[in-house]
Amino acid sequence: MQAGFIGVFDSGVGGLSVLRAIRELLPAENLLYIADSAHAPYGDLTPERIRERSERITRYLVEHGAKAVVVACNTATAVAVEHLRTLYSLPIVAIEPAVKPAVHRTSSGTVGVLATSATLASPRYAALLARYGDRARVVAQACPGLVERVEQGDWEGAETRRLLQGYLAPLLAAGADQIVLGCTHYPFLRGLIEEIAGAAVEVLETGPAVAAELRRRLLAAGTLQECGRGEVRFLTSGDPQRMAAVLLRLWPEEVALEAWQE
Ligand code: DGL
Secondary structure (H helix, E strand, C coil): CCCCEEEEECCCCCCCHHHHHHHHHHCCEEEEEEEHHHHHCCCCCCCHHHHHHHHHHHHHHHHHCEEEEECCCCCHHHHHHHHHHHCCCEECCCCCCCHHHHHCCCCEEEEEECHHHHCCEEEEEHHHHHHCCCEEEEEEEECCCHHHHHHHHCCCCHHHHHHHHHHHHHHHCCCCCEEEEECCCHHHHHHHHHHHHCCEEEECCCCHHHHHHHHHHHHHHCCCCCCCCCCCEEEEEHHHHHHHHHHHHHHCCCCCCCECCC
């Protein structure tokens, strides 16, 4: 891909929920997506290992001519984004659980957050709570096993439903009327989450806000591409054939997927 593309990464297919928002808002941009599937789920890795993987991927994107990097992963943002920003000066747009809009929107006064264990254990999440947590009660729930269900393409099956019922129960029992999807894999479970949570509960995801922030950053840098139709390429550190089966169901356009040679 020609220099001047936008590099986007996640531990797997979850970041596609952000990539689709970027594609919709910025159709002229060339996009390169890296799924670090060989090391997923990040939520179970140590912060050091997540930082190491995020740095490796960002270095690759920068060396290959990215004009901006999007960390399409709440977990990598939570533990690695500040480190990445000390290493590289290009725009690095990241994602965090939508606690701020949720505390503004709640009527019940209780907000539920679904995220990975690593995100919820991070000082960055603690800082987010310190900033907005006094405006509402924020109840968090770690969701081990959910990322694997999404990676396997099981978005509605019995095991996924069982896991989600268990994770949502304490949030709903606490009276949450806002459920924050604090992991980019979870928007692919939105249908099931809405079904279990019921119509009175609002489900919030962050992909469109990340795309809007990316647009602002590109505009400010004078590197926004507005003419023509950009290409999208996918790389994975895992098995491309395995990822292709899920990718084809998640991505509406023709897919160019290759193995990532680190
Ligand atoms: N999709 C990622 C996130 O937003 C990573 C999940 C994982 O690999 O554990 O947190």
